[in-house]
Amino acid sequence: MHFITVTKAIATLLLASNALAAPAPVATTPEEISSILSPAGVIEARDQQLIDVWEDKNFLGVKLTDSGVVGECKDFPKKFQTILSSGKAKPGFRCTVWPKKNCGGAESLSFDSTGRKAFTDAVNDKAKSFKCQKV
Known part of the structure; x- marks a missing residue:
């Protein structure tokens, strides 16, 4: 019984760490890309x-x-x-x-x-x- 609880805890930790390591979404449409790029193709700070x-x-x-x-x-x-x-x-x-x-x-x-x-x-x-x- 104790072994099952420890196994569940380890599985939960592994799933959580994989979720944190997941890459951020990538802009894929021209509109998404142009909203973060300047005309020269460089990301700019707004302020x-x-x-x-x-x-x-x-x-x-x-x-x-x-x-x-x-x-x-x-x-x-x-x-x-x-x-x-x-x-x-x-x-x-x-x-x-x-x-x-x-x-x-x-x-x-x-x-x-x-x-x-x-x-x-x-x-x-x-x-x-x-x-x-x-x-």
Whole structure:
């Protein structure tokens, strides 16, 4: 009787370990594959660091590194929306900042990873939102 109980326990453990070792499902349809791949065929993170912005000109003062989804507009955190004066896109990106939320406003300012040491009057101390694209 004790032998049967031990045998059942071992069988249960073996089944459980096989279930844990089972491979994850594989994307097989074109739609499944394209949902996880970029146009270049590389898996990308949805939310990633895109931009560094500073309170003062010449990349000085309080610094904010902000994340977002490539190609989507994002508002800066409220406490930064009236103090930003310089910025750089992360390598491989080009970012645009706007003086209004939701990437609004008649004027904007774009820059790459070399950055802008001084924002133009249109966005200096007014930048409220940004959007970044791959270059």
